[in-house]
Each structure stands twice: as structure tokens, then as C-alpha cells.
Amino acid sequence: MIVMPTTYSPMTVARSFNVVEEFELSGRVLHVIYDPQTPRAAIIEADVEMFEGVPRHRVIAALDLQRKDALGKDIVAVERCWEETNVLQVEGICVEPVERDKGLATRLYEALILRCGITLISDFEQYDGGKMLWQKIARESDQISVFVLDTEQGAFWPYDGSKVIYDGGCIPEERIWSISPDQKCQGVVLVAEDKRRASQLMAATASWRN
Numbered sequence: 001m002i003v004m005p006t007t008y009s010p011m012t013v014a015r016s017f018n019v020v021e022e023f024e025l026s027g028r029v030l031h032v033i034y035d036p037q038t039p040r041a042a043i044i045e046a047d048v049e050m051f052e053g054v055p056r057h058r059v060i061a062a063l064d065l066q067r068k069d070a071l072g073k074d075i076v077a078v079e080r081c082w083e084e085t086n087v088l089q090v091e092g093i094c095v096e097p098v099e100r101d102k103g104l105a106t107r108l109y110e111a112l113i114l115r116c117g118i119t120l121i122s123d124f125e126q127y128d129g130g131k132m133l134w135q136k137i138a139r140e141s142d143q144i145s146v147f148v149l150d151t152e153q154g155a156f157w158p159y160d161g162s163k164v165i166y167d168g169g170c171i172p173e174e175r176i177w178s179i180s181p182d183q184k185c186q187g188v189v190l191v192a193e194d195k196r197r198a199s200q201l202m203a204a205t206a207s208w209r210n
């Protein structure tokens with residue numbers, strides 16, 4: 001569970017995390033960091049601040065992840081969908097309130113997918129914030145492709161053996177999101193992967209089908 005605000009000591013960052021990207025925002029240098037063992041990821045300020053006399057890195061966005069060997073009710077094994085790919089399910093993301101609407105969550109997703117070779121999968125339960133984030137990524141990212149996967153069918157939308165890229169609006173909302181108490185879409189997740197790799201796989205699949 002993510003608790004914000006939070007900080008990391010320089011020792012923790014050096015011991016547990018890999019710095020996968022550095023960028024500037026509003027005159028600050030920020031680092032995207034990734035802990036492959038837990039797993040977890042965050043965006044931190046590169047410079048340290050003193051918190052009660054102790055040097056710490058301020059965390060401005062954090063992402064909880066879980067490694068998955070199977071999805072849903074163990075019906076779809078991960079290796080059936082992605083071979084030689086590190087697949088992680090998003091369990092929660094939090095951005096400091098004063099840092100929101102700056103594209104940091106999207107930046108965090110892109111860094112993990114493009115620089116760490118990770119395929120990210122949404123949680124089975126989506127609140128409004130998570131839903132809007134996935135729609136924003138699908139609509140605006142030029143580096144990530146988003147797909148809709150029904151884990152109970154073991155198939156991607158439109159469930160005919162092909163894969164259609166979700167653009168944030170091309171698939172009926174009622175086929176993706178469950179609204180309590182309706183649970184008919186409980187087994188549906190969104191999948192984000194490197195657009196270049198996705199294009200190659202889709203081309204190879206189309207060629208094989210022909």
C-alpha cells in the first residue's frame with residue numbers, strides 16, 4: 001500500500017533501486033527508479049533534502065507492482081500471451097497532489113515499459129483515477145500500445161484471434177469496466193507494452209494468419 005508523502009534515504013535508493021531515467025521538470029532533476037525484487041517503482045527528486053536533520057530523497061510519484069505468473073482465476077498463464085517478457089500487474093499508483101496533471105504517471109509507465117522491457121497490466125478493480133490514467137495513456141502516448149485482455153476467455157479484444165489497439169475510446173466502455181455491483185468485466189484487464197514490439201508481434205501474427 002502506498003502512503004504519501006514519503007521519502008527514501010540515499011542508501012535505500014543505492015541499495016534497492018536502479019535509476020532507469022533522468023529528466024527535468026520545473027527546474028528540478030528527477031529520477032525514475034525501479035526495484036526489480038519487490039517490485040516497485042517511483043519518481044524521486046535527484047537532490048536530497050534534510051528531513052528532521054536526515055538527508056532524504058522526496059518521492060513525488062510511486063507505483064506498487066506485483067509479478068504475475070497467471071492472470072484471473074489462473075486460467076490464462078502469462079507465458080501464453082508474452083514469451084520472454086517481464087509482466088507486472090499494477091496494484092496502485094499515487095502522485096503527490098501538487099505534482100498532478102504534469103504527466104508523471106504516464107512518464108513512470110513509459111520508463112518501465114521502454115527502458116526495463118516490462119509489460120504492465122492493470123488491476124482487476126479500477127477506481128475512477130486509474131480508469132482515467134489508462135484512458136489517457138491509451139489516447140496520448142506515442143510510445144505505448146494498450147490492449148484489452150479478457151483473462152477468462154484468454155483472448156484480446158475483439159476476441160477473434162486478433163488484437164486491436166485501444167485508443168481510449170474505440171472499445172465500448174461497458175465491455176472494459178465493471179461498475180459495482182455488476183462484475184461481468186471483472187476478468188478484463190488492460191495491457192500496456194512497447195509500441196514497437198507490439199507492432200512487430202501484430203505484423204508477425206497477421207502474416208501467420210494469412
